Amino acid sequence: MSSSESSEPGKSKTIKVDYLARVEGEGSLYLKIRDGAVEDAKLKIFEPPRFFEAFLRGRDFREAPDITARICGICPVAYLMSACHAMESVCGVRVDGQLRALRRLLYCGEWIESHGLHVFMLHAPDFYGFDDAVAMAKAHPELVQRGLRLKKLGNAIMTALGGREVHPINIKLGGFYRAPRRRELDALRGELEWAREFTAVALARLKELEFPDFERDYEFMGLRHPSEYPLNEGRLVSSAGVDEPISRYDCVLREVHVAHSTSLQSRRVGGGPVHMGPMARYALNHDKLPPEVQQLARDAGLGARCQNPFQSVLVRMVEIAYAVHEAARIIAEYAEPDAPAIAVEPRAGTGYGATEAPRGVCYQRYTIDDAGVITDCKIVAPTSVNQAVIEEDLRVFAGARAELPDEQLRWQCEQAIRNYDPCISCSCHFLKLDVERV
Amino acid sequence: MPRKPRLAVFKFASCDGCQLSLLDCEDELLALAGELEISHFLEASSAVQDGPYDLSLVEGSITTPHDAARIREVRRQSRALVTIGACATAGGIQALRNFRDVREFTRIVYARPDYIETLERSTAIADHVPVDFELRGCPINKAQLLEVLVSFLRRKRPNIPSHSVCVECKRRGIVCLMVARGTACLGPVTHAGCGALCPSFHRGCYGCFGPAESVNTPALAERLEQLGVDRGHRLRLFRSFNANAPEFREESERHEQ
């Protein structure tokens, strides 16, 4: 699985992990160190290509949400929502009121589930020194069990609204096939109350973890909305001053196809790699968190921004707390809408959708004709944007630790990748390359 | 103490949703891990052990020459091999390439098509190696996944009915959408397993579980036409997540111009 070798003894070494574990999808790590300096650091992605953008052409515009959902089983809601928003923007439709609130609720479910999975099952074992959550459960049963219970709550929200946790079936352009009944949502209130308490307890535990001393001055990028912490809507902003409507996404970020990776990588036009996801959202929207969630973050030792990617585990936990808070608010204010959806009739044009997937901005652009046939589309997953920043992290991080024993260095570098919860399965662009063997 | 059966999970071209269903068994996961040794499950664990494995769950379809070789190795290492989900059992949504020119697809998505290595068709695992059991769905139903795992532990055949979604509707007392509302629905020809999920949300079945046993797709297509579903729509209904399942494939081809 992993190996290291020295070609010139004492001078140069290569650290490799052929199949990264505890990430979604398939990727590998490649690190070349010469004379104590990192010469090359790569997160290689070799998911087979699935060609979503190609076979969406010719499909009906109403099919885009369900089809793009199949890009990723971990964040289907992100794809469903970005596709819906993009199509609605082409057709001049705005979804408001309770239907909009229900979409936020659905997204809260995905954040709780996906972040919960990452915090307790994929990331925490790194800090506690276990191979996986099952092994960790033997030493810390209450933490893992309650983490699973939290994750299950996220799934319960998605199931109540969407019918099932992976690839929910109840979402369509304009809203839902059937709006949930009051009592179906009320049934979630007890668990949400429990989760509110547990998120505070979990943060108190997690802040005691030992975090490597590592900070970087990232350009954070994400959505920003005038009145809420962003889920479904907002402008595309960055800590370096970008502030554009999402229809300008393609002018802000450019994709390059690099040979070592099977995904297209993004860079900011006129800038470098950008960092998306929980740490970016938090830094850009800290002021939009409700006071009690801000207090939780402070209690966990977080300032208004966090620049240590290893502490993303804390930021994710803060975002879970926010999602729990927001879900409870939406359910408390819920009134069954008159109709489960508003009509969306096709009209020719191009539309844009960008929403905050657990790992960062999920962007989709579609052009459709008068009959609603898709003639062109583009999909960018947050992990393909983060890939460049992950490689930079690896270079800087490993550079300062080149003298560590290989085994330890490899473990810590894997962890540096997992900090981003990379979702390699978001493989709309990904293809198979022969992995270069060194 | 007898040795615990060794479980492995492998991924090919897929979205991870079906293997995630295993981690979504929040109530059962730790108990299961007590009865099985999870020997290879990259998404969940860094502890990776070599085969042979007693049971391998395989997600995803075969789309590259490398994967076509890898699945044969997985088969060699597995006493029992169960495929999970539409990708593994029918080629998945990525099998839409099978109806088009994959080189053109590559040019649409990638600036540098020369970096890409891919097969012309996305195919089911069973097209490459013998499979002991196929679990349907896009995604699979996690209760059915547990049934497969528990049956395996008890050395009996899993109880997974192969009738249509229609039967599930009748069992749940759901009023037929096609009769009552004239909604296009693939329920009559789709394999059971979801528990008639879409109809319970007033949505017509869209075929996640692929064809049921001995189905009459032309009869359904005719009924859809009577309901006013146009040719293109009929074609697309049969050509989605299970497009390459023979029954759906043939039906969709009947609606080509």
Ligand code: SF4
């Ligand atoms: S069958 Fe569907 S849910 Fe399962 S891996 Fe394939 S695309 Fe994902």
